[in-house]
Amino acid sequence: MTAVPDKHYFPHRHLLGIEELSAPDILHLLDLADSYVALNRRAEKKQDTLRGRTQINMFFESSTRTRTSFELAGKRLGADVINMTPTTSAIKKGETLIDTAATLNAMHPDVLVVRHPDSGAVKLLANAVNAAVINAGDGSHEHPTQALLDALTIRRRLGTLSGLTVAICGDIAHSRVARSNILLFNTLGVRVRLVAPPTLLPTAVERYGVEVHHDMREGLKDVDIVMMLRLQLERMQGSFVPSEREYFHYYGLDYDKLAVAKPDALIMHPGPMNRGVEIDSEVADDINRSVILDQVEMGVAVRQACLEVLAHNLDQSDHNQ
């Protein structure tokens, strides 16, 4: 990889998706996040990198872990963090997304962390504000910080990314996590296999340079990483898959199916898990294999790195608009 000019190198105003990032962009963010992991384990976690900056977390879709993670990341960097949720905002009163953006913009926030149930909505909002925008998940489109924290988790455990094989299993069709991960893994030279029933695969997914498997035992054969996705309960009950029972039987991760993966294969899950639907409890709790809690820890560090580079790119002078 080419040498990175400086600590704050990041040639983007927003972080809207993995799609716009190059390999050096990603590796730089991972390196920076690495340094935060150590800091976060200390008693004194507070930095002043973002002192004076205002970060608004706008979650148009409910979330606990991602919102908390962004909140902690901002606070540890010294920013003033505000959480906005649809129930306490004007959204419920019928305000359009653009109007909400304009209103917020007038308050001069520096960073907006946005989650929205509609694909593309975060970009629409980003175009209407002066602040740096981080996509915290838009519909079935992208969730870039999740992909970055997954990559960091893998790199710290296995020492490298390129040359590995990862199986992403479950509801690919509706998953922004899967899309961001496929893009990131493709960029960094990780081989990707998708394991799902055809009803949970998006159209023409094989053109993404991935291997597609409907049989989980074939799909998990000799993989280094098994990444399970959450199956939304509303996707079951006969519309996309017949039942939880059948789904678990053919696509739930248990030791039996895991046996064909590499002996030390990592198990990942973006959470929250449906135990007994996509993952067996025993597997989820296996401290030697499951890195699900590592993922949560890496999440804060990765978001600190993203906040830092984006805040640095902001105009250092006062807002005068």
Add this chain to the structure above:
Amino acid sequence: MSPRLADLTIKKTRPGRVAYLNARLLDPETGLDTRGGLLTEGEFIFDLGPHVSGEDLAEDYTIIDAQGLCLAPGLVDMRAHLREPGYEHKETIHTGSRSAAAGGITTIACMPSTNPTIDDVSLVHFIERRARETSLVKVHPIAAVTKERKGEQLTELGLLSDAGAVAFSDGLNPIANANVLRRALSYGTIFDVLLIQHPEDMALSGSGVMNSSELSTRLGLLGIPSESEALMAARDIRIAEMVGGRLHIAHVTTAETIELVRRAKVRGLKITCDTAPQYFALNENAVGDYLTFAKVRPPLRCESDRQAVVAGLKDGTIDAVVSDHAPHDQDSKRQPFIQAAFGIVGLETMLPLLLEMVHNSHISLLEALATVTCRPADLLKLKAGRLQKGFPADLVLFDPDVAWRVDRKAFMSKSKNSPFDERPVMGRALRTVVSGRTVMAFTDED
């Protein structure tokens, strides 16, 4: 002459070794048509061919002299309604199996037109248990595609397949919602399931009771347009083309539908179809004077459609012939035409009506047999329908030329609803063998 059926205790006997000598051996898959003998050992075919004769046979062989008659694989009927559980007054697995044995059928795939419908693993197990305990022939359940056959939620296609469902169908409730059919076909590809769809746009058919034609107008009966079949078949074929999956179109009856299937096959799609004897042996005129035994779904069509069915069998567009056995009690049929139930019993008339096609020189004997042996067995992925070494000793010995009249009162089925009553036919099953045991044999007594 009358058929004599074995009782259920035969299932407890050991099949032993049997030699069928002096037979015309017919295997539709390989095209074998030769004079010779066939040996069974236990439940399987041990040897066959011109070299098998009475000489050098071990003493423990039971010898059956076929007297030059045809020995073929037992017939595989890939669609019959056996009515159990729920409608045991019309038929049971036991009485249906007796009817099948009398007709030379050794394997039945039974439809989930039961109450409850077969949409859960425990119900597949129920059918299998009842078949084990009460059936003279092999019975495999077809499970529902959607819960309660409502066309909404998929059933557990994987677990049901693993439990023994050989195909999936919502019977006469075709899946109307295109997205549900799309998901069923798409999801079904994981397990390579066969999805059998009744091709009918029920909204277009409305409350029609017979083919829509000049005749329906004359009789003052609401018609079912032939377009309602072709429209649904065309839609279903396009959906199968989009997502893959094995779509099997049940009982095709119109020239247009058959042409659609023909073209789909040319395009290389995995589309298959079947028809039932009434659609090549009868046309709408059989309804005649409001004969409710001729009320069937899909309805008997006009003569040009009947000829198209014959042509479809001739050129192989139609993969299989099924009995479409739909037994109904007297009360369901002794009604004004509009109120009478749809359906015809078919297990005991399938072979003679198919042989009619051979006698009329439409298709060869081996081609005719293929539609009721190896081809349906392949569609259901059953190890059946072959007169070959190592295959199950499921056999039918039949006389292709014996002339007789259909007599519905003599049917072994619990129900007698047949429009073929008193029809002169040629050819009859004289012995039916399931897993090496004779379950039906004709006797000269009485």
